[in-house]
Amino acid sequence: MNGTIKRVSVACLLMFGLLMANVTYLGTVKADDLRTDSRNSRAFFARYAIDRGWITTDDGKTTLAKTVDTGDSTYRFERRYPMGKPFAQVVGYFAPESSSGIEAAEGSYLDGSHPDLVVRRAIDMISGKPAKGASVDLTLVSKAQQIAYKDLASTGKRGAVVALDPKTGAVLTMVSVPSYDPNPLAVANKDTVNKAYNKLDKDDNKPLLNRAINLTFAPGSTFKTVTSAAYLSDDTSRTAETEVDAPDSLPLPGTSISLPNYHGESCGGRATLVEALTISCNTPFAKMGMDLGYDKLKEQAAKFGVGEPLQIPLEVAPSNIGPDQGKAALAKTAIGQQDNQMTPLQMAMVAAGIANKGTVMKPYLVNKILGPDGSEIDATRPDELSEAVSPEVAGELTKMMVNVVAHGTGTSAQLPGKTVAGKTGTAETAPGKPSHAWFIAFAPVDNPQVAVAVFVESGSAGNDATGGAVAAPIAHDVMQAVLGE
């Protein structure tokens, strides 16, 4: 009988061998697939086991996102957003299965998985402490941010405000309205979060989108600054005082229609560039565009950053002046219509570029990254994006824009004791539909510290909203807040 017993022993050995081989296969080869399977809740639990770094602004003085220790064994660390709606699209949310905004873009620093933090993480693991992430300090000025949000939201407007430091590119304000409260999205419960998220996602006003960078809109007359920049750069003898044709109506070649001025106003046949921009005549700029040609206009726009993919570190939708569709279309493109589509950030970059003597700085949101022990791990150094125009052209453009605020369509942006340069925009969206209202500006002119773009979406501020009436006052408040008055 011993022979068969030995054979059965071998069979038993084989069975254990198979089990061990299979367990090894699961624990090594398949382990990663199993660990990261979306149905494996451990990944979800792991999100709450990390003492996530905070998100602050105003040099750490204002907390935008913080982590609280709930003491719960499964969901120990929960995320809170004390400043709520005004900062929602920038800061983002940290939901059970997704994240957005800075929470996503700087996720590896916040959860401590970034290579810069690897030593620290190893120490935490060995000492059995929960992993702690790095903090992210933003460049936002919370006071200006809140004022911008209040100005837009209090009257039920939809839109966006972006303010930049023209000398560095730091984003001082980035507001998108309507907004949402990120706190309900940060609850450690997939079902309630999904419900809250779906409700926001289905909202027709799209509160989850950051209008400042995710969407593009027709910039209207604010784009005339770009057309002027191209026109002035094309021939160095031209100045703000150069006279241009300003007919009451400009026949568009190849069509039977003519382009009128806003509300059919007259600009007197001939006007200087300053005059044309001050009262925002359409015909001179349309003609300038046609004379310059598509390529020169596009090239000038590109020098301001149009079409450049940007991460600030949030992903920015590229702006675009539209395709080359002939002279008639180009005339409209030159005054910010047709298929000309800009993000509010892009228009703020135009204002900032002019303010900074023609040099556009790369916009950025993150001021610095602080390790769990408070030591500085990384800080953003300002970086040049491009030289849009020469300092001389920038000076002429500034002169023109100063006149807009002093005597033209943008008077409501005037600040006491400071010279403000600006340009209004009222962009037709579709025949019979209300216009978008725009305003771009910077101040003070002698030492620019803030460049701003205000965008108010079509229909949300009455049917005959203009940039001067609706957008300029908001820019006024934001600039005032940034300048500390």
Add this chain to the structure above:
Amino acid sequence: MSAVDVTPVPMTAKRRGAQLGMLAFAVLIVMGAYASVGLGINDKIPSGMLGYGLGLGGLMLAAYLVLAKFAPWADPLLLPLVTLVNGIGLVMIYRIELAGAKDASAASQLMWTALGVVMFSATLIVLKDHRALQRLTYTAGFVGVGLLILPLLPFIGTEINGSRIWINVGFSIQPGEFAKLALVVFFAGYLVAKRDVLALAGRRLLFIDLPRARDLGPVLITWGVSIAVLVGEKDLGTSLLLFGTFIAMLYIATQRTSWVLIGLLLFVGGAVLAGQVFSHVEARFDGWLHASSNDLYYRQFGSSYQLMQGLFSIGSGGILGSGLGKGHPTLIPFSFSDFIFDTLGEELGLTGLMAILMVYALIVQRGLRTSLAARDPFSKLLAAGFSFLLAWQVFIIVGGVTRLIPLTGLVTPFMSAGGSALLANWILIALLVRMSDAARRPPPQAIQDEGLTQVMQR
């Protein structure tokens, strides 16, 4: 032939000291695991650790003393190995209870362990010679079948989670666990008596000697009983366990490969038939084959949810595991019974699972060693039968929860929560200990030089 040199028969070492040392080591590992659970969950050594540790230590010391007195020549490894798996099972159930699984109770598992040790001791004390069981062959057969069909009786039989394998007599028992023991005793006794007949060759087909048709009776009856268990109690696991063990013992007794083939054929035939007739068998099979598909994962009946959660658990554990107390055992339904192996995988990792499989393999190996050393056919067959039963059970359940084979519900011996299985398995170990004692006991020394008429062993 001249006078034969009388060399003394080599004495088997008792290794009592080594056994005590290893037992202490096993208890120490278990206490360490307790402490680790507490530290992992709330950075504190659990207050009950000393109680649990001393309780387990005391129990095992008692078992050791009984063993030393009543089976002094017994295999020194069996008791420490079983103590280790039983202890780790206790710790894990304690850990799952702390995590909030409502049906997991470490206290009740400890109580059942204590009762198991009592049964172990009682078996050793009462059963001085296991060969007495040979006289009870047919009684054991009847008792076994009777226990098997007990849950089918009205009033006392209860169905829980789709399987009708419990009876309720004030508390719930799974008579099937004890039926296993009785049936292995019956198989051993029966096969020893009939093996010569069963080994007779009938017709020869290709290179295999087929048994005679009239000898097919016992196989068919066992197969029938297994199918009945499968159908009547919806218990795939026990059905597979019993039939497989019977075939293995039949092979050992008759040395005929043809029996294994016939057994396999019958099994496959039965499985295919069952799969077609009974939806729950087919569901199990589907759930195994396409476990990770969303259709099966989310379906309401017979979903692969539990299996996949078990696999997630092992995968998340990786090589070293999360550490005791730091995993998420409550994600797996029945983490403390059928799926305790996967739960261990998360917290102890691949390393821990390999160690546990190794311990099981060693227990089985010690049992088979006993079988080889045993001096009479009945003992050989009984020891081999029990060892194979243990190995086969581990293979079925661990293979099931790791998706090596289709999942059939069985307890993981000594680890899963459940009193009946614990008691039955402790009795099984007591019988193996008793047989190893007999096998290792040195033969009576010759009183005088018996010259050429020396008694040969074996």
